[in-house]
Amino acid sequence: MNGYDPKAIEPKWQERWDRQRAAEVDLRNDKNKYYMLMMFPYPSGDRLHVGHGRNYILGDALYRYLRMRGRRALNPMGWDAFGLPAENAAIQRGVHPRDWTLDNIRVMKTQFRRWGILYDWSKEITSCLPEYYRWNQWLFLRMLEQGLAYKKKAPVNWCPNDRTVLANEQVLEGRCERCGAAVEQRDLEQWFLRITSYADRLLAGLDDLPGWPEKVKVMQRNWIGRSEGAEIDFAIVGAEGPLTVFTTRPDTVHGATFLVLAPEHPRVVELLATHPERASIEAWVDRIRSTPRIEREGEGTPKEGRDTGARALNPATGEEIPIWIANYVLPDYGSGAIMAVPAHDGRDLAFARQEGLPVRLVYHPEGRDGEATALAEPILGEGVIRGCGDFDGATDGPETIRRFIAWLEERGSGRGKVTYRLRDWLISRQRYWGTPIPVVYCESCGIQSVAATELPVELPYDVELSGREGNPLSRASAFVAARCPRCGGEARRETDTMDTFVDSSWYYLRYLSPKDGGRVFDSQLANRWAPVDQYIGGIEHAILHLLYARFVCRVLHDFGLVEFEEPFANLFNQGMITRFSEKTGRIEKMSKSRGNTVSPDALIEEMGADTERVYTLFLGPPEDEVEWNDEAVSGAHRFLQRLWRVAERVGSAPPTAPADAALERLRHATIQRVTRDFERFKFNTVVAALMELLNALTRAVEEKTASRLCCEATLDTLVQLLHPIAPHLTEELWERRGHVESLLDSDWPVADEAKLKRDRLTLVIQVDGKLRDRIEVDAAWGEREVRAAALGSVKVREHLGGREVAKAVLVPGRLMNLVTRREVS
């Protein structure tokens, strides 16, 4: 045998796995099925670095483990292939997005292969190909038909850099999630999906997901943002129709001393119609409306407002109160209008003080009477109602709120109402590289769906990608020109494309029948294989992708296409890999832009993919953020080299030797530990346990303390347990040991309880909880015998110092604690 040479071994096994189609699953048999899935990647064109490697290596280790445990594991892979970078590459380098993307996919595939990662490539999907995206269009049309897709003119988030609109979820702190540019507000006609009508189901469903990290569920709950309260109608003096506000505190309606509308509120124009300074106020409204979100909604943003001059009637007091417009009221929450109760709300109080508006107490704090005019802080959660008739004496709490709602409903001036923070999902994008929205505009028939038989609406290949303002598709006249499916007349094709999160909202179902040209997916297979048993991906999708996928799953459920409502039974979020960045001078997430990436190519060249895999998994718990240490990689490499060397020498062990039982015990204990840790995703301690076993085996072989048979059995076990983590090396050793079948098809070792037993063991003796001695005891001994033996120890007697033992606690197999203090009674 030669030394350990990963450069020879790794390609050999990669080729063999390819040839054997090692990961291909026949879906007709779903016995013992396990659907595992990595979030499909965007083929970005940047070569994958070791930080990316973590996800894929983690998934592959799980996959191989499942296979060895006898599961029929499905592990497909595909490409989230639409998106802006492809279009930007086209603008910058003149490559067509399609060619650029498909090239990147080829490169990424070879990188996966070099890592020794197994996917069922017969199920591959690529979202930018019409075979896939036609079903996005189909889904859209079904949703349009059901009223779940609609078009409306609304103030939307506009990214001036990417020159497209964004969904709410894609705006982080007022900035574009992709490029970081400050998002502006524009009024545009856009397509939306009605996710809000699923808000309650999406919220309730979270309670049925025990296999999801609590953190993700909390984030989704906050995002959906359910709040209970009431709508209250305020009549406008001298105008038709009431102004409706939403409030969570209908019990403070008597304290509402003015109303405030968002500048976008539809009645602003009407209320300002007769105002003497109408022009200047409208100019102010326009300025607020076009302010970037980050400036308008930032915490430190000063409150600004204008009095409309119009007045409303407080339905509780009958009093006339002014109607204001202010920047601190959000247009797209509740009804875009609030009743201001300065006495009991900090924001209203600040605004009232600034503008000199009146403050009226509803809840009067005990012993601090008549302070309303001097109030510096709002009264929250204390006090008793006064001056409100029948409600007098009530205290702040849900019961009082319920009474007020009942009272408002009785009088017809309000009703209980639940509001969500969640907005409808804006899916229109003014970009080329996405799924065309399949509708046409006809002069006489209006918006018309493209007929199902006309799908897919294919993205034209030849378009001019110049980076100019506006969607390149709208300048592709051959694409825009269409026929109205209803009247046959001339029509204009929709040029908006879909948000790429539409692609990823149902792709896990398409993997099950990727080539089916006749339907979106095979429902029967979907009901047998889905939901996905284990989904793995980054925490950055906690809201965006995972919420959309849960929504679309329910839609498909309601269409009768799947029986389940939750797409992913278990979710695992791996942590990211960090490294010191010369550029920023800090330890940061590994990424090309921060210039702190480590390329796997050189690493694999030098030490092999197995070394990278072992190191990556050994680095720390998979869910934690871990720092890449260039020097520490060699430890993983040394481990594999030592394994190789011991495999070469194992044959030299003697036929019989004294310490077989000890090595056997460790072998079985390791099987138990490793199996448990694989189940818990603790790959780092799996590696540690295997290092310990190897250390023991090496010692036994070197010192000739265990027999050849025993050493070989230990080596075989070690090789099997290590296979999910270092697949190439272990396959090679397994083959050299004379095994014929692939390790993937070998049976996972089972720990033998009997082998774990021992006759004598070392027990720790504590005196008053402090370790004082270790003694050899018979495993069968009970408390009495152990206690006698413990008292036989000189050290123990010294520490007892003649005191009486009040109590002796025996933890079998571990320790005995001798307590001298008496219980205090």
Place this chain on the structure above:
RNA sequence: GCCGGAGUGGCGAAACGGUAGACGCAGCGGACUUAAAAUCCGCGGCCCGCGAGGGCGUGCAGGUUCGACUCCUGCCUCCGGCACCA
């Protein structure tokens, strides 16, 4: 501000309420070598002590317990999410 999560050697970390620091990196000492690399063996929390040994130690302060890194209460620091959501 609200909601999560985390604080353990020089570093990455481990530890069903039961011997804190397994495993590894870096370091130190030694073997092999003309030498170096590679490899192998040994040491390694802090303090006192020549030593045997003893004391202290898991962010801080308390509590529960025979026994607490682990459970409870209060605080500090860091990280993440949300944030004028009425």
